[in-house]
Amino acid sequence: MSDKVFNKKIFAYIVAVVLSVFCFLPCLCLVEAEEQPSEAPTVYAADVSVTQGSGTYIYVYAKNFADVSGLDLFVRYDTSAFTLGRATKGSFISSALCDVNAETAGEIRLSYVSVDGVSGDGLILTVLLYSESEAEIKDYKVDIIVGDCYDSGLNSVAVSASGCKITVKEKQQITETVTFYSRYEDVTKRKGDEVALSFYTYNSHGFASADFEINFDDEMLALKSVSLGESLKNTDSATFSVNDKTDGYVKISYAALSAAPSYVTVLEISFTVIGDKDGQTQIEFISSALYNSDLTAYNGSKSIVTVNTEEIPSVIVYPKISLKAHSVTYSEVELDIFAEKDTLLAAGDFFVEFNAEEYECVDIVKIFDGSMIVGNTAFKAGMARLSFIYEDGISGDTAIARLRFKVLAPCETKSEFSISGSKITDKDFNEQIVEYVGTTIVVPHDFSNEFTTDEQPTCDTSGSKSHHCSRCAAVKDVTEIDALGHEYIHHEAKAPTCVEIGWKAYDTCSRCNYTTYEEIKAKGHTKAVAVEENRIEATCLEKGQYDSVVYCSVCNEELSREKKIIEALGHDYIHHKAKAPTCVEIGWEAYDTCSRCDYTTYKEISEKGHTKAAAVEENKIEATCLEDGHYDSVIYCSVCNEELSREEKTIEALGHEYGEWIVDLEPTVSAEGREYRKCLRCEHREERSVEKLKNDDEELSGCFGTLDLTSIVMIVAIMLICGVFVKVKSRKSNR
The missing domain is CATH 1.20.58 (Methane Monooxygenase Hydroxylase; Chain G, domain 1)
Structure with a gap:
């Protein structure tokens, strides 16, 4: 190729x-x-550690729950190393119907059912385990197993579970023990009662720091108050914290620079009984982490208080519809039909029975706004009927109608009024069971407010008076009127004068002619020494005068009068030294005046006026970080030092001057840290969070996590x- x-x-x-x-x-x-799945629901717990012989909490959390209406969950632990303190449901499922069962050794079963389903993340179970004092030092596995799980449609839901481990650490070898005791009045309690107790020790060994824990059954008791003992609070530089956020558990951490007193009350706590049943519930006090100021460790101790409870006997009490007297007179009686709020009354027919020979129903009146009343005052002989309608139903104790009766019976007649009803319903037309209560009315007398005199008293004999009824011959408050006796009018004695008769002191009666009067004859005039009257004093330049008068020494009648002349006096000179003028005051030259008249040689010299000095600062208040300061700018006279003006000046606030940031809580991979800084002047504190530390695995996954398919x-x-x-x-x- x-x-x-x-x-x-x-x-x-x-x-x-x-x-x-x-x-x-x-x-x-x-x-x-299409195939990328949403995050699956998970149940998990974090790893914890514990020292031999102490306790630790395991918190089981739910994550990514969506409409989970039913769940069976099992937590299994090693019974050779741990004993169960208690197990309680978490706040995440507080509204669900829940059961926590720990009857099987080494296993806790949580079952819950919720009609609306549970969604989101949160705490579902809290487990307190105590490590055996001789437990092997190693890691122990805690298994979390999910059983049946379904949503509100009864569809099965797959939930993964992740257990945790408990690391048991060697306990510190401690020889001394601080023993604590409880103080509690052992009285059987009922729902709503208060349970108050305190914990103390006779020999504190001078501990300077400690942890105190309280465990209680939160289905029987609700925490009301908890406080550290006053002696510990007052110890030098004492600090403490109270953690009561976990149901059925309270922890108080305490530390100080100096030792606690030998005999000391460490904790005062009170609860309200919320359970309603016969039995017993226990309150457990645990002390741990006790050290003195030299960091010598001491063993803590437990103290258990048993509270006896009893169920409140149930009493069936039906709400009442009753007759109540609004007003009762000799001529008219007004009765109100009164419904208690628990009747929820919205509609009903009512029948009021009475003695027709003694009373006549004359009117039925609506007194409740928004209601409708249809009444028949003569439905039958001795019976009135009315129908009541109120669309919304009553929500409080309410007078729904008033019946007015004319009184036919004589005074002191005792009559029974009864009430019954039918078709009593609430606003939703549900029939209501109620108790009917009648009333008894006694016709009162029409006694006059004023006494009527039945027999008039005299000076020598008694009489009587009483209150009379206008409808009958009855009287009340019959009262004897004492004999009046003489109403003496005393007359003072009058000595005889020179020309008029006199008399001795005597008495007469205003109602009769009784008297002890005796007359004394007139004496005639006796001249006294002459006296001066109408005197006009002589002045420096003019003559004066007066009358010389002679009176009778007995009756003081004028017997003679003669005018006398007083010669002029001339001036009585007073010399006055000169006075120099000041800034605000006038002066004068040396001059003379007369002590008796307004003669003077006075000459005035005008004042000089003020001379301003330089302004000075007074009443100065320095500015702080947040508040302005101020001072008074004052000008005085340089000659007499008198204040001429005063003006307030403002010094602007300085603002905070912060020091360096100080780390308060180190950040971790899973949680942010915290740091703060303080103002150098006023100790004001400013805080901020510190970012979580980066996870090496996350950085590695970040290199490829952003690549798509x-x-x-x-x-x-x-x-x-x-x-x-x-x-x-x-x-x-x-x-």
């Missing part, structure tokens, strides 16, 4: 390969697009072409 013929065959072969690739490429792409086929084709040319070349060389 010549080279030319061979080359033509090779060329034809290459063309055929290339054409085949391009012809079948769309079909291959279509197949790939077309590119791969083209590469294969080119490689085939290159192989053909190499083969041809080798043949030529052999020739």
